Amino acid sequence: MERRIEVFTKKDFPDTLGNEIKSEIENIGITSVDEIRIAQVYLIDGDLSTEDVKCICNELLTDGLTQDCVYYNGLSDSSTNVWAGPSARPATPFGRAERAGKKRHKDNVVYTIEVARKQGVMDPVESTVIKGIRDLGLDAKSVKTTRKFLITGVLTLDQAETIANKVLANKIIEDVFINKHNLFYEKKEAIDYVFRKNILEILNAEDEQLQSISEKGQLYLNIQEMKAVQEYFTTLSRNPTDVELETIAQTWSEHCMHKTFKGVIEYNGECIDNLLANTIMKVTSELNKPWCVSVFKDNAGIIEFDEDYDICFKVETHNHPSAIEPYGGANTGIGGVIRDTLGTGLGAKPILNTDVFCFGPLDLPEEKVPEGALHPKRIFKGVVAGVRDYGNRMGIPTANGAIFFDERYTSNPLVYCGNVGLIPKDKCGKESYEGDLILLVGGRTGRDGIHGATFSSVELTQQSEVVSGGAVQIGNPIMEKKVTDVLLMARDKGLYNNITDCGAGGLSSAVGEMGKDLGAVVDLEKVPLKYEGLSYSEIWISEAQERMVLSVPPENKEEIKAVFQQEDVEATFIGEFTGDKRLHLRYKGEIVADIEMDFLHNGLPRIKRKAIWHSPSHEEPKIAEKKDYGEDLKKVLSSWNVCSKEWVIRQYDHEVQGGSVLKPLQGINNDGPGDACVIRPLLGSNKGIAVSNGMNPRYGDIDPYHMAASAIDEALRQIISVGGNLERVALLDNFSWGNTNKPECLGGLVRAAKGCYDTALGYETPFISGKDSLNNEFKLGDKTVSIPPSLLISTVCVMSDVTKAISMDVKEHGNLIYILGLTKNELGGSHYYYIHDFKGNSVPVVDTKMGKRIMELLSSATEKGLVRSCHDCSEGGLAVATAEMSFAGGYGMELDLSLVPIDKGVDRDDIILFSESNTRFIVEVQPQNQKELEDVINDIPYGRIGRVVGNDVFTVLSQSGKKSISEKISDLKEAWQATLRL
Amino acid sequence: MTIKAETLNNKPKAIILRTAGTNCDNETKYALEKAGAFVDLIHINQVLNEKSLLGLYQILVLPGGFTYGDDIAAGKVLANQLRHHLLDELIQFVDDGKLIIGICNGFQVLVKMGLLPRINDIQYSLNGHKQEFTLAYNDSNKFEDRWVYLRAFSNKSVFIDKDTILYIPVANAEGKFMAKNEEKLRMLSESEQIVFKYVDEEGNISGYPWDPSGSMGNVAGVCDPTGRILGMMPHPERHVEPTQHPRWTREGLKAEGEGIIIFRKAVDYIKEKMWKKKL
Structure with a gap:
């Protein structure tokens, strides 16, 4: 009853x-x-x-x-x-x-x-x-x-x-x-599934019909790809089944295959055969760092940590699902990237989450929200709650992140979720063997998330919420936590040979990848279902969450099942890896798919695309010089991208696992904006890692090359600020871009990738993993809004002694304030221009030769214990960096702009205050260490620009010696905090 | 896997009970070991299969986390499970002079199953359980990770001395301690069972954010009438190392974190009171 x-x-x-x-x-x-x-x-x-x-x-x-x-x-x-x-x-x-x-x-x-x-x-x-x-x-x-x-x-x-x-x-x-009392959720009778093998007629199909088969089936394969499929089945002299087409579509999706990055691009007369291999991956192979353990092949990149352990790191995007269901989208985004960690090597322990979001402005008037899109504030709150509820329940600290706001993200928000893992050195390799059994563990399979991989590879429309509702899911973090706990036990007992996660593409992707070189057979009716009624095809491509696929030697069959059972985690054998290099799928004995792995993984016709790049020209700003820049400083501090994110940060448990060393909130009242976070993965050892990110889409509007260079510089600056050094830094790239079928858009992508190559090579910091999310645009009628070019750079640095870490808050009055690095006339894309409604053109560039020297010398000063606090200059430049250090530490400052080392062409106070030139640091030094510090940094541009004072006033003298800013630190802090006090 | 706890005689043995959604078990183990205990992490299924297992240990810890997702309410489902399947054994555990501590989710579990605070005259029984205390949603209605000052207001608990000040973090959404009415809270106070209250840095009772949840009477932790069961919302295991302090870069590295005292007192109690008394 x-x-x-x-x-x-x-x-x-x-x-x-x-x-x-x-x-x-x-x-x-x-x-x-x-x-x-x-x-x-x-x-x-x-x-x-x-x-x-x-x-x-x-x-x-x-x-x-x-x-x-x-x-x-x-x-x-x-x-x-x-x-x-x-x-x-x-x-x-x-x-x-x-x-x-x-x-x-x-x-x-x-x-x-x-x-x-x-x-x-x-x-x-x-x-x-x-x-x-x-x-x-x-x-x-x-x-x-x-x-x-x-x-x-x-x-x-x-x-x-x-x-x-x-x-x-x-x-x-x-x-x-x-107002309905009579019930709707009266139980619907479960519909029993009646098996019927679905065969699609394509052998004799014309182009138009092929196109229509692709569209109707939500396969998102283009005509060349459909023709390749047709050709393959012609050689087999038969038509494909629905599940064969689905498998091909999923494997060939942009999400899984990265066809744009790996295709051929004709760029301004240059022919680039595989952009990824020629830029991002090339840096890594050229640098050939001995501490890179596994790059670009596993679910996450792996680098060495200490004698016993390695560290892995992966960042994913979950943009489209978050656009239509923010909570579930972000929830499953973080859940998915945690499974990447679990599926790296033979399984790593998740130790840190990162998250970076891009939204429309939270105060956007309702009428500016396009039909079919949610209001930015609702997306923001939903996404934060989604990450919070998953990360906190999993017991993984979320200690690094960022949020960017721009109107172009309104209908297409970006949600980047990252996870760092810790893995024993002898668990980094994996390989399936012929005869291994395929074990599916974790959550049950339902009709959720069908077509997620293909959905994420196309643009959003106002219809997206209708046609792709099935792509959205809600996560079950406790299921994933249970899986994690038992999985690591099974790993340590050595009970399986290989593992991967069920992410986009579900079993199709997981089994297809693992069985690539061997072949596999799967009996689909063995997959445990949440409810009856799923067709064999739905079972195969469902993206139901919290599932992992393991490759188990037959002799461990009983033992591994018992291990999972002990803690109530379902584990089911569904097939085996065969050795015949074919993918066989059966449903109750009937063969529903039988194709060659080679065609599946190598049969995709390579695409050729055109890319062009013209530097845009924005209006040169005309802003009158002022005597007092206090109000401008407060405006920049209170702008969406600079303001305090405390409301978000506190909702994340950033201290669970006990490893936190530098928290995201720092200073006398635990509320200043930290740079990189620092954690100790092994309690009792002082070895640690610093994790940071760099991103600035506003520079991309001017030139994606310099945006990429600046993002790398920013991420590295944060690492150096907290006491890390360049010798042990690895980078991750995450490109979120517009429609790369458009040559100009693809041109920007090429520019950015080239910026990544040059800058990473210059700093000698390899990329170890990355991901791209293309076609981030929203179609409303005949109008298309594209996101700005958005490259996120994430970094991880291994630190030998975390007790030497440096926070950003000033510590004692009387200490000296230095700036390291050269201030140039680079206000293009800056926040100072932003508050005055300009973009400008003078985008900050990176000089890696000078930059590397600055970072190395600062690291050695920190190593010698000469640095009391340090903060990098990023959005808002020198003025914002010094103000933040001042109010976070609870002391005033007296600074003199005439002492700042400047490039030629820097002739105004506002340029010195707000220019966003790269590779600059503000450093607090005790007076007794002045000489020793200056000896260390003597061959780089630096200036001793002022000191920390005992009162609560932040004062800046102009180049001509007049007060250009004089504000109480409490007022500056209030401006910075008020914006996002929800 | 589990080393038989009985093989190590010189150290008090602690069992950390874990289940689906437990997530502070490793750092709690670290804290206890640092304090001198021998520690096993044991899944509840194992204990339910072999209840006599508890007899091997002198300290039982219900650590932080989101047991069973905190679905229905924080700690509720584990509380229900323990009440119906392990209550007698847990009561016996305390009657034997042993110690139980519940931290964050563990505190929520102890209160919701009725083991805390067990005001003096109310004898606990399954049928007669009338819940008079609870941990409800924070006034802010959201999860918050924040460092707080606690002051010990009682000498009853074996885990802390009166007037000790601790600086440790809270991280919860449902940490608001509530009594059925002011009278119950007064009774709790009179029986010296209010162990910790949220205070400001000077040690004075203060409101948000000092008390991040809006607890009645600023209560952050309570004990049972014997003083041998302690429950608290903040996390002492997250401040046992000097680098865990949020301002160590300002104030310098101390020898250890303040939260270690809770675990050390527990270990010392077993060694000095429980074991010596037996001899």
């Missing part, structure tokens, strides 16, 4: 969530809501007596102190058969009659809005509740949860609908029911 249980906060306790939702509703302009009460609803099906249900309510579902509950026989709340508990008082939750009698306004109406996840959408709570009921000695067949909102106010039905769609629910994954 089915029961409906509603749990709600007692009337005399504040409903904090209800209050928060009320303020979010006010944010979308509806101010007439009087009160919101929320009930958590459980629909339980099982053979349970009334006493049993009361027990479940009291013992499991209700907090005796703060909550009440009611239950109904049947799924609907219109039933009169009500029991209330655990408090004795009569408790219709916010009962219809009761509330009606208490109307605060005479026109108040009450709306019931119930939000339920669509069938098939993951809800981890359901299985937890079933577990809890079993612990009570009872049993339930199924559980479904929903949330019910009772909204009281002067509201029209239209407004209630707006509230439901814009605040309470996302119709991509949820159904909304307003």
Whole structure:
């Protein structure tokens, strides 16, 4: 029998969530809501007596102190058969009659809005509740949860609908029911799947038909690719099955194959055969660092850490799913990159998360949000919550990240998720052998995430939410945590030969990759399903989360199963690696696919693309010189990209695992903006790693080459600032770009890749891994908005002694302030221009010869203990860097611009204050170390520009000796903090 | 895997109970070992299969994490599991003079299963359990990672001396300690069971952000009437090393982190009180 249980906060306790939702509703302009009460609803099906249900309510579902509950026989709340508990008082939750009698306004109406996840959408709570009921000695067949909102106010039905769609629910994954008591989620009968082998006629198809097969099947293969498929099946003298086409489409997708980067590009007359091999990967092979253990071949790049362990690092994007369902998209983004770590070598332990986001401005007026897109603020909050809930539950510290805002990210936000892992040295290699069994572990397979790999390779449209809803999923972090715990035990027992994660492309991608050189056979009906009704094809390409695929020698079959079973993780053998170099798929004995691995992996016709590049010319800014730049400084500090991200950072557990050495928030009040984060992966050892990122899409509007160079420089600066050094730094690249079928757009990509090559080579820092996400544009009717060129550089540095790490806050008054590096007339793309609504053209360039020298000398000064604090100059230049150090440390500063080493052409105070020239550091030094420091840095440009003072005033003298900034540090800090105090 | 704890005689033995979603087990193990204990990480399935296992240990730790995802409410499902499958053994554990500590999620579990605070006169039993205390959503309605000052307000707990000040981090979304009413809170205070309160850097009671959750009476940690069960929201295991302090680069590296005291007192108690008494 089915029961409906509603749990709600007692009337005399504040409903904090209800209050928060009320303020979010006010944010979308509806101010007439009087009160919101929320009930958590459980629909339980099982053979349970009334006493049993009361027990479940009291013992499991209700907090005796703060909550009440009611239950109904049947799924609907219109039933009169009500029991209330655990408090004795009569408790219709916010009962219809009761509330009606208490109307605060005479026109108040009450709306019931119930939000339920669509069938098939993951809800981890359901299985937890079933577990809890079993612990009570009872049993339930199924559980479904929903949330019910009772909204009281002067509201029209239209407004209630707006509230439901814009605040309470996302119709991509949820159904909304307003004022309906009769139930919708009445159980739909499970549809049994009846096997039918689907064969598609392509042998005799004309081009148009081929195109249409590709489109209808959401294969996203172009005509040349479809023709290659046709040719292959002609040689086999038969038509393909649907699952064969799906497998080819997934394997050949941009997401999995990187066809643009690996294709042939004709660029301004130059022919580049494989851009990746000629730039990013070339640096690594030319530098040939002995400490690079595994680069560009595994799920993450691996470098040496200490005698016993190595470190791996990977950053992924999850842009398109986050655009249409921010919480689930970010959730599964972080979940996916953690699985990359688990699938690196024979499995690494995840020790650190990083995240970098790009959104539209949070104050964007509603009317500027295109149809079919969500408001940036909703995306922002959803993404942060998604990363938070997954990372925190997994027990992995999230300690490094950044957020960028630009209107062009409104409909196509970017979500980069990274993960660092720790792996024993003898677990870095892996290889499947003929006869190995294929073991699938972790979550069950459902209809979720179908076509994720292909979906992420095309542009978004206002239709995306409709056609690609299935591509979106919600993660189950506890499942992944369980898998992690047991997997590492199985690894240490040496029970398997190979492993990879089920990511984009699901089993198709995982088994296809692992069996590339051997061949594989899989019996699809063996895959454990969340629910019945999946076709063989859906089973094969489903991107259901939290699954890993292992290659197990037959002799370990029983032992490995037992290990997983011990901690309640499902593990199922689904096939084996054969040695015949073919991919066979069977469903209950019927062969549904039989193709050669060689065709699958090498049959993709290479694409040739044209790329061109013309330097754009932006308006040269005309900004009048001022006497006082205090207001400009505050404006830059409060701008979206510079302002404090504390609201976000504190929601991440950045200290779990106990390894944190330099936290993301630093200074006298633990709230200043740290550079790289530093952690010790092994408690008890002082060896550590520093992790940072660099990105500046605004430079890309001027020249992606210099954007790339500056991003590398910025990421390295942060490493050097905290006490790392260039000798042990590895880089990761993540390109998020617009539509590279357009020659100008591809030209920018080529420029950026070339910038990566030159700069990384100059700094002698190899790339070890990377990823690209192309076609980030949003089509609305005939208008297309492309994201700005967005290259994220992530870096990891191995530090031999973390007790020498340096934070960015000034430490004592009386100390001297130095600037290292040359300030040039480089305000192009700067934040100073941004607050004045200009872009300019003088984009910062990187001089790696000088830059390398500066970084090396600063590292040696830090090593000698001469540096008290250090911060790099990035967005907002010298002025922002010094101001941040000052208010983070709680002391004022006195600086003199005439002492700053400048390049020719720097003739104004605002250039010195706000230019964003690369490779510059602000360093605090104790007076007694002045000489020793100056001896170390004597052959690079530096200036002793001022000192830390005991009062609370930040003062800057102009070149002519007049006060150009004089602000209280509390005012500067307030400007910096107020923007994102949500 | 598990080394049989009984083979090591000179060190108190601690069991850290883990299950799906436990995630502070390794650093808690590190802290206990640093304090001189021998530590096993044991999955709850193993204990439920062999309940006598608990007899090998003198200290039981319920560490931080999100057990079973904190679905339904933080710690609720593990509390339910322990209440219905391991309650007698846990009560016996304490009656034997041994120690239990729940940190963050572990504290939530202990309160929700009724082992804490067990105000003096209310004898715990399965049927008569009327929950009078809980940990609810923070006033801020969100997860926050933040360093806090704690002051010990009681001498009852064996884990800390009165008036000790600790600087350690909290990291939770549901850390707001609540009593059913002011009267219950007063009773708790009178029986000296309020062990820790959130204070400011001078040691005075203060509101947000000093008390990040908005707890009734600024309560951060409580003990049972014997003083041998301690539950606290902040994480002492996250400050046992000098480099874990958020301002060590300003204030210099100390010999060790302040949170170690909790674990050291536990280890010393077993050695000096429990074992000596037996001799």
